[in-house]
Amino acid sequence: MSTIRTAAPGDGTSVARLYAIAMGTDDAPDPTSPMIQAIEGNGGLVPVPFGTAHCIVAEAEGDVVGMIHAAPPVQWLQDLPGSRAKALAHRILQVELLAVDAGSRGAGLGQRLLEAVEARVRDQQGYLVIGKVRAGDFTAMRYYRRRGYIIAGKREPVVFQTTKGGExxxxxxxxxxxxxxxVQPGTALHRDRSMNCIYLVAE
Incomplete structure (x- = not known):
């Protein structure tokens, strides 16, 4: 039996180990690394520019075997006017890392971790979960498509309406x-090939 929960103090080394696996390195976690220090000091809710980063873990038999890290899309928000960025910061979470131990894959933990992030956005009355996948990584693209995500073309924007206009x-x-x-009930993303963009619409 596995449990999905917010990371807590004491999980820092396990989270850093999963990060290293996802990045394709064999480096042993450094106890002084910023990631470990952040988890040990704040648990899985870490203050970041424009809001809070969420680190959620999958635990099985007392061991952390999976994790997802999602945060407001800082690079996008910092180009918006301050009041606009503040209003939109809790509406979108960006998946920055998703990792599951090799021995625990195939049991649906990655999907459950994604669903946990989606639930957080819904609870915040948000619109979207987004992320980036490397061009040519068709395995990752298939993974996200099968879980209801749309993959944008190169430089293809996702367009959505807010009370202050379009973004x-x-x-x-x-x-x-x-x-x-x-992620909100009754909404979906649809591609408009004539305009080369993806729209968030209410169905």
Missing amino acids: NITVLDDEFHLFAKA
Whole structure:
């Protein structure tokens, strides 16, 4: 039996180990690393620019075997006017890392971790969960598509309406594609090929 929960003090080394696995390194976690210090000091709710980063873990038989880290999309928000950025910061979470131990894969833990982030956005009355996937990483693209995410083309924006007008979010780095999912009931993302963009719409 596995449990999905917010990371807590004491999980820092396990989270750092999973981060290293996801990044393809074999480095032993450094106890003084900022990631470990943040988890040990704040648990899984870490203050960041424009809001809070969420570190959620999967625990099985007392061991942390999976984690997801999501935060407000700081690079996008910092280009908006201050009041606008503050209003939108809790509406979107960006998946920055998703990792599951090799021995625990295939049991649906990655999907449950994603669903936990989606639930947090819904609870905040938010619109979207987004992230970036490397161009050409078709395995990752398939993974997110199967879980209801849409993969944007290179520089293809996701457009959505707010009470203050329209906004769009995109990835300008051609080495990556944006992936996104609408999380509120009754909403969905639809691609408009004639306009080369993806719209968030109410169904």
